[in-house]
Amino acid sequence: MFDLLSFLRPSGTFSHGIHPAENKHYTAHMPIRRLPFAPELVLPLSQHFGAPSEAIVHPGQEVVRGEPIAKANGFMSVPLHAPATGRIKRIELMPTAKGPRTPSIILEVYPGDSQEVRYDFPRDYTTMEPADIVKAVQDTGLVGLGGAAFPTHVKLSPPKEHKVHTVLLNGCECEPFLTTDHRVMLEYPEDLIRGTKILMKALGAERAIIGTEENKMDAVAAIQAVLPADGSIEVRAVPTKYPQGAEKMLAKALMGVEIPSGSFPSSVGLGVFNVASTAELGALFPHSQGVIERVVTVTGPGIEKPGNYLVPIGTPIGFILDQLGFAGSANTLIMGGPMMGGSVSSLEVPMTKGSGGLLVLTEQILEQQHELSTHPCISCAQCLDACPMHLNPSQLGKLAYKHRYEDMQSDFHLMDCFECGCCSYVCPSGIPLVQYFRIAKSSLREQAARERAAAS
Amino acid sequence: MSTAGHKVVLHTSPHLRETPSVKVIMRNVVWALLPIVAFSVYQFGISVLALTFVCVGTCIGVEHVACRLSGKQSTVNDWSVTITGLLLALTLPPGFPLWMAAVAAIAGVGIGKLFFGGLGYNIMNPALIGRAFAQAAFTAPMTTWVPIMAEDRFTQFIPSTLTLPFLRPESIQPWLASVAPDGFSGATPLALMKFEQVPTESLSLLLGSTAGSAGETSALLIMLCGAYLVYRRMMDVRITISILVVAALTTTVFYLINPDTYPGPLFMLCSGGMMLGAVFMATDMVASPVTPLGVWIYGGLIGFITIIIRLFGGLSEGIMYAILLANACSPLISSVTQPRRYGAPSKKGTG
Incomplete structure (x- = not known):
């Protein structure tokens, strides 16, 4: 309860926080596998922080996998790409993880199609101007895959008076159960490094630090093997503690600085990006592709086949559960991790760009939780x-x-x-x-x- | 497998919790107090056993009836009122008349806790309110002490214990003469020191072979029981440490000025209710501040006031009033010691 010896411990973390049971053993060892296409994908026009995208397709139109189907509506917005080859069925209000029904494009997937991604044209970030990189990043439709779904290109355009000198890559994944970032770091370290270089180029930053927690040392080793020789990028493991993955906590742990209340990280010369987003950027950018799928940890005691799955954006939760199997009867579904994720109200809710986890708890666990009845505050501090x-x-x-x-x-x-x-x-x-x-x-x-x- | 027809349960994050509940914390405090009660019963006999049952029973009864009268669900099952009863019994003299103990319990739980709204809303420690009430209402019995290890303590009550309701206890002098023929001064080590300048050996204070309230005699046992709670992370050891350190420092200053008049720090820490107060009373979560800096100030305040009352006040014992006073100050202490938040703008411009 009261940490008298905190000043004796090595720094490299933040003060306070908690140590919830990690529960990462369900999926930490499982390689990323592809999930089949659902017959129908539901693509909300607002999957990100900012203005909703604007649909540029009409019902009945055929689309190719990777083709833009909605455009960015202003700077604080991103485009949307078709996650599969198929036909636009309709555009209507559909339930989302956040609750209210929002306009969504419903795409009927062609079952017999080869599902070839439609490539655009190659791009070379090393010869591009920062402003062009920002525009190109917006065109990929990339948002923060860690959960906030904040458009990445907006973070690459800090206020003019802020000079970003260091890029922090957030691979802490402090939420219990989730292993998405862990697996991405372990399996796609080259993409991560390429993405990091793109971010550094766009921001004009001299160095980058990939920060992860001490429970992912295998990922640290995988990244170390591909680090550039010039030393501009380093990887560091910080003590495992929740919420280490909050950008303010990570800035404190890696740089020893506090991001002032109400300010962006750029005000102290930092840019903070999630590792999965960065690896995605590294994979998409050279081919000018858009975000059409993402890695999702489907886990928890209520699922028969937990694992890390590459899921097309827009796949309804019900389809995933059918594929992987409920172990219980009536379950609590959580989009994200157990600490900050939200309950899901309908099985029609689709996986969106920001959803990195689908946690299925059981009734037993919930009953244990309900045993804690509410007493008045006893000022225990x-x-x-x-x-x-x-x-x-x-x-x-x-x-x-x-x-x-x-x-x-x-x-x-x-x-x-x-x-x-x-x-x-x-x-x-x-x-x-x-x-x-x-x-x-x-x-x-x-x-x-x-x-x-x-x-x- | 089809997903149709599945019931979906909605819940707000965080979806998992791993923490001992209020009930578990309170129950553990009760466990931690039981050895002290047992030791006290061993020393003083069935009188203390009866005293404990009366105090705990009355406290539980008052809370239960009050909850029923106000149409609320009874809160006695959160164990907090059991702690109040045990603590009250431990602060009373072993031969305290049972009816007076019941009155003190009613005053403590009724005025000290329920008038404020029950657990979580009381400003001061209810057990100490009860004791303060008894100190004011029943001054003579509150300062009547008995020797430990009386021979027939397990078969015979101390005569004053069974005083009929609303009557004053009879003199226990004849009984005292029979159990302690060599003469028993009838004073606690603190009173001996204060009024007669007779010191008591530190070892007997530590082990508890002295006169005093039912549960305030063995400093060592109280520390051990407190250590269990600290180990279970259910007690704020910062408060105990600050009380003891400040009390020792304050005593040392006066001891160095005049060792003949003023006692040494070890005596002060091990005598009277200091240990019980510092370990179990002052650490009452509800009535102590919540801020990290606040708890140090709060503890220091208690340590300092206790010593000042002991050395210069009219009473030989001071920790009760020191804790009550500090309880009253704790909302203020909390509000002026708000923690510096992450990223707060600072004058140095470090943020």
Whole structure:
């Protein structure tokens, strides 16, 4: 509970955080395998952070695998590519992992097709200008594959006053159960290095550090074997701890710097990218391809054949579960990891660019969780000792209970919370702290939007 | 296998938790207190056993009835009120009249805990509220001490124990003369030191072969029980450390000024309720600050005030009021010692 000896431990990590059971043994050793095409793919136009893509196809149109089917709507947006050769069936509202139904392109896959990817033209980043690289990255439709789905090319265009000197590659994958990044680092280290070089070129950065956790030393070895001789890229393992994979925690662990509250990493000269995104960039960029599939860890005690699968974007969850088999009856499906992932409301929900994991828990596990009934806060201070942002979740929780959201924001820095869930995880009273904070934050955002609307 | 018809359960993240619940923490504190109670029963006999049952029973009863009256689900099964009962019994003199103990328990749980809204909302430690109430209401019985290891302690109650409700206890002098023919001063080591300048050997303080409240005699045993909780990560050892360190430092300063009048630090740490207070009372999670810096300040405050009361106050013992005072300060301490958050703008411009 109280870490008196923290100052004795080697640095190279952040303070606070938790050590949940890793549960990576289900899939860590399993090579990436391809999953068959579902008969119908559901492609939401908004799979990323920013403006939704704009469809450029019409129902009935035939598309080839890899062909753009939606274009970027402005700079804060990315295009969408056909994950399979087939026919556009319709464009309509479909359920998504986040909840609300959003406009989606439904693609009927041709079963007999060879599913050859339509290549564009070769590109050589070494001879390209940074601005052209940024445009080319946008054309690949690449977004952060770690979960946030933030468009990669936007991160490559930091504000002019910020000079990025170091690129950090985030391969921590601190969420329990997930092994996507681990397998990508292990199996595609060349792509990762190429992607890293592209990012460095675009940002004008002199060096890059690939950061991972100490539970993935085989990946470290695989990367070390292909590192460039000039020493511009290095790989480092930091202690395994949740949430090491948060970019603010990684910056602290690898560089010893804190990203100021409310600022981008570029304000301290850093660019932080997920390793799977970077490896994807390294694979797609030279051929001018778009993102049409991604590696997904399908895992948990509720699945018969857990593993790391290459899944076409838009594959419905129900199809994956049918292929890999439920081990239980009524399960809880989680898109992402157990700490930050969201429950899924419908089996029609498709895998999108940001979904790196599909976790299937069992009823037994859930029942164990429900045994923690909610007591009042007993001020045990465990949440303060867990919060990686050094906030005061205990006090925030008490204020949230009284709906004093403004006080939470002004006096206790609610907006610095990135919802890692450590506080809820350790709370002996079973208070759903992080859920309170989500509600408080969205309520404050709505209020701010209303005020802006009223002012204009 | 078809997926149609599967029930899908929705839940908010984090979906997994691995933490001892409030109930488990409280139950472990009860386990940790039991050896101290057992040792006390061994030393003082069935009177302390009866005292413990009365205190715990009354505390549980008050909370249960109060919850029922206010139409809430009974909260006695979270074990916290059991701790209050045990702690209260341990702070009372072994021969304390049982009816008075029951009144103290009602005051402690009723005023100290339930009036504020129950577990989690009390400002001060309920057991100490009960003891403070008894100290004010029943001054004479609260300072009547008995010798340890009386011969017939397992067959016979201390005469004052069975005083009828609403009556004052009879004098226990005849009983004292019979169990301790060599003469028993009737004072605790702290009172002996303070009022008569008679020191007690540190070893007997450590092992507990002295007079005192039911559970405050063996410093060593209390430390061992506390160590179990620290090992299980269910107690904030920072509070205990800061109390003991500051108390020792404060004592040392006065001891160096005048060793004849003022006792040494080891005596101060091992005597009276210091150890029980520092290990089990001050560390009450609800009434102590939550911030890392706050707990050090809180502990230091208790250590300092205890020694000042002991040396200069009218009472020989001071930790009870020191803890209650610090409990009252802890919301303030928490609010002025908010942790520096990650990425906070700093004046040096390091962020």
